[in-house]
Amino acid sequence: MIRTLIGMAFILIGVTFDFLGVLGLVRLPDVYNRLQAATKCVTFGSAGLLFGVFILQGFNSFGFKVLLGIAFIFLTSPVAAHVIARAAHRSGIKLTKESVVDQYQEDHELKE
C-alpha cells in the first residue's frame, strides 16, 4: 500500500517535469535556452518516472531493466546536450538579444 503510494508519487512528479520541460522547449526564445530547459527537465522527469516504476516493481527483471535505463539516461543525456550546444555555438548561431554575457566567445577571442 505505502509502496504503491510512493511509486505513484514519483511517477506523477516525473510526468509533470516532462510536461513542463516540453513547455519550455516551445516557449523560450533561443536555441541555448531551449536546450537548457528541455534537457534538464526532461532528463530529471524521465529518470524520476523510471525510479517510480522501479519502486512499484521491486527486484524482478523489469526493475533491473528500469535501473539500467536510469543509468543510460544519466550517462548519455548531458553528454549529448553539451555536444549539441558546442556545435551550435561553433556553427555560428547567434544568441538572443536579451542575453547579457557570452563567455565562450570571449575565450575564443582571447586565444586568437
Added chain:
Amino acid sequence: MRILRWVIGLVLIGAFMYANFFIYTASIYVKLINVILFSALFVIYRVIVGPTAADRIVAVDILGILIIGMLALLGLNYDQSFFMDIGLIWALLSFIASLAFAKVLEGRSLDD
C-alpha cells in the same frame, strides 16, 4: 497577438487535461501515457517550425528521452518487461544519432 497566443495555448492545455483526466475512462497509466504523447506533439511542433537546424536536433534528442518514459509506463500497464528492452536500445541509438547530427552541424566529417 501575444495575448491571443497565450489564450490559445492555455485553452488547448486546459481542454486536454480536463478531457483526459475527467471524461476519458481508462487506467491511470493510460492517462499518463496520453499526457506524454501530448508533450510529444509539442516536440513535433518544434521539429517542424524550428528556425535553425540546432532546434530540430535538440527536439529529436528530447523525443528519444520522452519515448523511454512512455515505454516504461506501457510495460507497467501490460505487465510485460520486454518494453524496457526496446527502451534501452532506443536510448543508445538516440545518443549516437545526436552525436552524429551534432558533428555534421559543426561542419566536420564523421571520421574526423
